[in-house]
Amino acid sequence: MPEQVALVPFLILAIATLGGGVMVVLSRNVVHAAFWLLEVMMAVAGLFMLLSAGFLALVQVMVYAGAVSVLVLFTVMLTLRRREDAIRSLDLSWSAAGIALAVLVAAAAAIASFTPTLPAAPVVTPGVEAFGRALFTSWALPFEISSVILLVALVGAVWWAGGGEK
Amino acid sequence: MNIAIEILVRFLAMVALLLVNGVVLIYMLRKVLGHLHLRIGPNRVGPFGLLQTTNDVIKLLTKEDLRPAAADAWLFNIAPFLVFVPSFMAYIPLVFGPELAVTRLDTGILVIFAVLSLVPIGIMMAGWASNSKWSLIGGMRAAGQQIAYEIPLLLSVLGPVMMAGSMDPSAIVAAQSGTWFGFIPRWFVLPQIIGFVVYAISAQAETQQTPFDMSEAESELITGFANEYGGMRFGFLYLAEFSNMFIVAAVGTMLFFGGWQLPWIETPGWAAPFVFILKTYIGIFTMMWARGSLPRFRVDQMLAFCWKRLIPISLTWVVVWACIQRLAFEAAIR
Numbered sequence: 165m166p167e168q169v170a171l172v173p174f175l176i177l178a179i180a181t182l183g184g185g186v187m188v189v190l191s192r193n194v195v196h197a198a199f200w201l202l203e204v205m206m207a208v209a210g211l212f213m214l215l216s217a218g219f220l221a222l223v224q225v226m227v228y229a230g231a232v233s234v235l236v237l238f239t240v241m242l243t244l245r246r247r248e249d250a251i252r253s254l255d256l257s258w259s260a261a262g263i264a265l266a267v268l269v270a271a272a273a274a275i276a277s278f279t280p281t282l283p284a285a286p287v288v289t290p291g292v293e294a295f296g297r298a299l300f301t302s303w304a305l306p307f308e309i310s311s312v313i314l315l316v317a318l319v320g321a322v323w324w325a326g327g328g329e330k
Numbered sequence: 331m332n333i334a335i336e337i338l339v340r341f342l343a344m345v346a347l348l349l350v351n352g353v354v355l356i357y358m359l360r361k362v363l364g365h366l367h368l369r370i371g372p373n374r375v376g377p378f379g380l381l382q383t384t385n386d387v388i389k390l391l392t393k394e395d396l397r398p399a400a401a402d403a404w405l406f407n408i409a410p411f412l413v414f415v416p417s418f419m420a421y422i423p424l425v426f427g428p429e430l431a432v433t434r435l436d437t438g439i440l441v442i443f444a445v446l447s448l449v450p451i452g453i454m455m456a457g458w459a460s461n462s463k464w465s466l467i468g469g470m471r472a473a474g475q476q477i478a479y480e481i482p483l484l485l486s487v488l489g490p491v492m493m494a495g496s497m498d499p500s501a502i503v504a505a506q507s508g509t510w511f512g513f514i515p516r517w518f519v520l521p522q523i524i525g526f527v528v529y530a531i532s533a534q535a536e537t538q539q540t541p542f543d544m545s546e547a548e549s550e551l552i553t554g555f556a557n558e559y560g561g562m563r564f565g566f567l568y569l570a571e572f573s574n575m576f577i578v579a580a581v582g583t584m585l586f587f588g589g590w591q592l593p594w595i596e597t598p599g600w601a602a603p604f605v606f607i608l609k610t611y612i613g614i615f616t617m618m619w620a621r622g623s624l625p626r627f628r629v630d631q632m633l634a635f636c637w638k639r640l641i642p643i644s645l646t647w648v649v650v651w652a653c654i655q656r657l658a659f660e661a662a663i664r
Contacts, residue, residue, distance in 0.1 A: 195458060199405065202451060222437055222444045230447025230480075234473050237454050241470065247461065292437055292497060 366622030412452030427602030468554025503589030
């Protein structure tokens with residue numbers, strides 16, 4: 165694993181991630197915002213790749229970019245009654261600006277006070293095999309619990325949709 | 331060789347394969363479907379109509395680049411590339427011979443399916459940006475279908491991956507050399523027949539071939555998501571479809587039919603790519619055969635078939651096969 169990542173690709177990906185995030189918030193059209201979200205997910209996959217976490221990057225592409233963003237788009241496109249509804253309304257009042265400013269200050273303060281403790285980088289990047297072994301031996305219980313959580317969410321969604329009850 | 335030149339050459343070889351393959355497959359589809367429909371297919375341009383697709387490519391390239399006035403300009407322009415680029419990237423891990431691949435990846439199989447999972451986004455984008463009801467319905471259907479069939483597709487791939495103990499395509503192909511009991515080729519299709527059937531059905535659905543072509547269903551949606559596209563933008567959408575056909579057939583060949591290896595005899599290095607392409611084209615022919623023989627499903631039938639039949643079958647098969655392999659392995663080490 166590299167001690168430092170290459171600067172130019174990192175800068176490109178960082179700008180793509182942050183810029184995409186800004187565009188998610190700024191674009192007036194909800195569908196455009198969803199596509200910008202997709203761009204952010206892809207850029208984050210690129211950042212994982214830069215850290216030699218290839219498997220994580222692939223899972224990011226497959227699950228977040230390939231499935232979650234499709235579901236987001238699906239929901240957005242299906243719930244819009246007219247095409248014009250995709251344009252979000254813009255609130256330019258002072259109260260809205262005040263709330264935005266307060267959130268910004270709080271977020272900036274939180275980031276400034278947070279110093280992450282970084283674990284030492286491993287010498288060699290573990291491959292998929294080592295990853296799978298770790299996941300199904302020492303991390304088996306957390307892995308199973310997270311899958312049960314997803315199952316509960318699925319069952320809940322089916323119940324919510326009223327499947328089977330006439 | 332200079333590494334930059336080498337990368338460039340590999341990249342260009344990939345582009346060449348994709349483009350030539352597209353032209354050949356379109357001709358093949360027309361001829362095969364023609365004969366299945368008791369027609370002749372193209373036979374006017376050049377001998378046996380061979381130059382028909384070449385002429386069509388020139389036509390597409392020189393056509394006016396039209397965009398409907400009410401379309402979402404940005405998304406409309408990006409969408410064909412968002413469909414085309416993932417399909418192009420999926421060529422990277424394909425193994426054409428013992429040493430013949432763009433690059434060797436430990437997670438090759440996963441790379442292919444990860445990039446292919448991006449295709450429905452481009453299709454949805456095309457459907458939405460066209461600002462036409464037919465296009466939007468086509469895009470929605472494509473997304474729903476591909477999200478659903480991705481699950482059995484990935485689960486069916488797990489069998490060969492478990493047998494080879496690797497996601498590296500070249501390792502999977504290498505694990506299929508030799509024979510069982512001295513005369514049966516060691517191809518994973520035999521023990522994994524259930525997985526293979528699930529794979530074949532889901533691959534047909536992922537590439538939107540006819541029993542599952544709801545997203546472009548001519549008789550219902552004209553051409554679905556590609557409705558408002560013309561010229562080379564339509565060309566890209568069309569090319570991506572044929573390129574995806576090649577990819578799923580090639581992956582099927584690598585996972586279930588021993589990749590570039592001939593049965594029973596040692597494959598010479600020069601013959602490997604030809605064997606691989608031949609096997610892949612047999613797979614593509616079978617897909618076209620199904621396309622020419624079966625009527626289209628209804629959308630609800632297709633989705634119900636995936637969620638209520640294919641996914642339970644493939645999940646059960648993964649668990650059953652894991653148990654079989656584990657027990658066999660335990661017995662072997664004792």
